[in-house]
Amino acid sequence: MASPDCYKSHSSPRVPMLLVLFFLVINITPSLAQDTQQLIDHICRQMEEFGFCSQTFKENLKSPNADIVALTQITIERATDNATKTHDFIRQVLGNTNDPALKNALTECENGYRVLMESFDSAALSFFQKDYDSVQRYETVTPRAEASCEDSISTPPNTQNPLTNKNRQMRILIAMALVSLHDLMATQHN
Secondary structure, eight states: OOHHHHHHHHHTTTHHHHHHHHHHHHHHHHHHHHHHHHHHHHTTTTTTHHHHHHHHHHOOOOSOOOHHHHHHHHHHHHHHHHHHHHHHHHHHHHOOOOOHHHHHHHHHHHHHHHHHHHHHHHHHHHHHTOHHHHHHHHHHHHHHEEEEEEEEEEEEEEOOOTHHHHHHHHHHHHHHHHHHHHHHHHOOOO
């Protein structure tokens, strides 16, 4: 029968090995999260409002270790949701206004946001099929659709703009989607 000292000598090397593995796991995780933060910072530094961009990613991260694919998915989902909610808001305001100039501008915005919804819906389907060229094709029309709304609602004789903040957010989400998709496609070609 083996002595208890025999077991002690074999078990002691395992403890340091477990500690080494534990420290490796702890030290790897922050570096991945740091990579995610670097990707977010890279995208958001190119936006007109860094804070909105960064907050959008942070509120929608499914994992602290998100890659460019996950970040691109967030931009498409948020842009789709924003376009849909803004379209619904425009329809509500349209039903409650009697000002003919505002009504005409809001009709232009309703059309623009319909294009945004359809484009981002199609982009989402293509994204999940990993057809990034089609995603790009669908997203490319979105800045023009948002701008047509912004131009029509900002043109005199309109004196009120109920969409100022919503258009700003949509403009940033479009830019986030385009930049993240560009970065994603660049990684696919390497």
